Amino acid sequence: MFIKDYISKDYPAFNASDSIEVANEVAKEFGYSHVFIKKKGFYLGALSQQFLEESAEGTLATLEHHYEKFALLDDGNILDSIKLFHTFNSNVVPIINKLEKYQGYLSCDDVFCEFAKYPLFSENGALLIVQINNRSYSMTDVCRIVESNNGKIYGCYISAFIEDDVQITLKISSENLSSIDETFERYGYNVVLKYYDDEKEELLKDRFGFFQKYMEF
Structure with a gap:
């Protein structure tokens, strides 16, 4: 049940200098509701794919004021993810360490698959x-x-x-x-x-x- 045992890393976090269009396309390809932004490895925030779809061309840095500040610590419990999925209408949650460095993500499917065993x-x-x-x-x-x-x-x-x-x-x-x-x-x-x-x-x-x-x- 510890988050560190379920962290996935195949969905990339983007640099603030990356383009909105590229981030949006990757989010749609993976089927995830949000993209995550980092700077020098440190987590900055998240943006919804729907918001990216409606944004003008540019870099993710231009949307800094719209970053959503939600994440889970890697030493937490996956039960802690349920409230975040609901609050931010998200199917994916970023995982960070105590230094706020981006570690990977946890998806709704990961949580449901784990609960299905109980x-x-x-x-x-x-x-x-x-x-x-x-x-x-x-x-x-x-x-x-x-x-x-x-x-x-x-x-x-x-x-x-x-x-x-x-x-x-x-x-x-x-x-x-x-x-x-x-x-x-x-x-x-x-x-x-x-x-x-x-x-x-x-x-x-x-x-x-x-x-x-x-x-x-």
């Missing part, structure tokens, strides 16, 4: 969102409720704060789902959402069964 995303099971007063919730209690009903937790995180309440999202094994629901409610949790993978499978089986009976007539 049981939270890869395992089949039930997705639950439970809600309770912020002063009453306990992750220990949440885990205990699931595990006391012979369930397994693949992932668990706080997904929202709503006024005085907190919402917790869980990915769990699909056994004993009704017992887990009832136990949460008994302990004062409101089950806001329940998504059960096998329900879709059963629905498809039922529809296929109806279709087979229809074809037999």
Whole structure:
């Protein structure tokens, strides 16, 4: 999960003296939302490909006042990238060291490929969102409720704060789902959402069964 293990270097950072047109063409070729500008190896900022598309001919230095100052340190965690991707509407983030020297980049695809390996995303099971007063919730209690009903937790995180309440999202094994629901409610949790993978499978089986009976007539 450390950024230094996922740094890519094939997408070049540009010097301020490079042309806007060349930078724009490279960004389009790679399919990335931003280009990165450096001077003597030090990171200066980023410009969006869309902004370059609309800019007059010249060098990147002429757009200095429009540089966007976002980057991640190479000793950080890839979870730190999510907010930057969202805030700057970007699919690529520059990586720098503590001296602000450009080290490479991290793309959305890199992050998604890493997350896809985690049981939270890869395992089949039930997705639950439970809600309770912020002063009453306990992750220990949440885990205990699931595990006391012979369930397994693949992932668990706080997904929202709503006024005085907190919402917790869980990915769990699909056994004993009704017992887990009832136990949460008994302990004062409101089950806001329940998504059960096998329900879709059963629905498809039922529809296929109806279709087979229809074809037999």
